[in-house]
Amino acid sequence: MDKGELRKYIKGQKALHQANALADSEAIMQKLETDVHFLQAQTVLLYHSLPDEVNTHEFIRKWGQVKTLLLPAVVGDDLELKVYSPSHELHPGAFGISEPGGTNFTDYASIGFVAVPGMAFDKAGNRLGRGKGYYDHLLPKLPNAYKAGICFPYQLVEEVPTEVTDIKMDSVIC
Numbered sequence: 001m002d003k004g005e006l007r008k009y010i011k012g013q014k015a016l017h018q019a020n021a022l023a024d025s026e027a028i029m030q031k032l033e034t035d036v037h038f039l040q041a042q043t044v045l046l047y048h049s050l051p052d053e054v055n056t057h058e059f060i061r062k063w064g065q066v067k068t069l070l071l072p073a074v075v076g077d078d079l080e081l082k083v084y085s086p087s088h089e090l091h092p093g094a095f096g097i098s099e100p101g102g103t104n105f106t107d108y109a110s111i112g113f114v115a116v117p118g119m120a121f122d123k124a125g126n127r128l129g130r131g132k133g134y135y136d137h138l139l140p141k142l143p144n145a146y147k148a149g150i151c152f153p154y155q156l157v158e159e160v161p162t163e164v165t166d167i168k169m170d171s172v173i174c
Contacts (some may be wrong), residue, residue: 003161006128010119013154014052024152025055031173032115033059037146041112043068045081045145048090048098053117054150061086070111072138073099079138081105114145116169121149125168126160139167146170 001009017024032038044067049056063069064086072079074094082100093099116135120128127149129135139147149169156174 001161003128003131006157006161007119007131010128010155011052014152017152017154018052021052021152022055025049028054028150028152028174029056029059032148032150033063035148035171035173037148037170038113038115041067041146043070043107043110043112045070045072045111045114045142046084047072047115047117049117050095050097054152056115056150060084070105071100072134074134077132077134077137079134081108108141109144111142111145114139114142114147115150115173116147118149118151118155120155120157120160121151121169121172121174122157122160123172124159125149125170125172126162126166127169128160133165136165136167148173150174 046056046060046069048071060069064084069084070081071084073082082102083105084100088100090098090100118127118129147169149172151174153174156172
């Protein structure tokens with residue numbers, strides 16, 4: 001399958017599995033919170049999930065009181081990182097994704113772990129995003145971050161088509 005066909009296939013799978021998404025998300029996030037790389041990291045980049053992604057909302061509220069959590073904000077063709085604070089509201093941003101306000105976080109070398117959403121992943125760590133390249137632009141700027149793809153089990157496929165600009169994950173949690 002090419003990238004477009006794989007995105008279409010996964011979109012159909014998401015519709016089929018929507019009824020179990022919240023329970024499946026809880027199980028996946030439990031795996032994440034026991035991951036040694038996550039536990040060791042003091043500064044963590046997460047994502048505030050869309051309705052068709054592994055739900056991160058409760059996880060963010062819980063761990064935002066323990067670690068320095070960052071959330072991305074879409075600005076033009078790039079992702080800017082913002083510090084999440086449980087005491088501040090998130091605002092709707094690009095594509096309906098909730099984003100924190102405040103100043104940009106630019107100490108990229110201090111980020112120890114990043115949870116990366118995607119449409120599909122394979123066992124080699126290849127990732128298929130939504131097609132805008134936001135994470136492919138951001139991840140090379142994070143020299144010390146362990147990169148974990150986060151997905152539902154049906155999003156882990158045999159092979160993801162890749163290009164030279166695609167960034168591999170260190171692991172995939174599903």
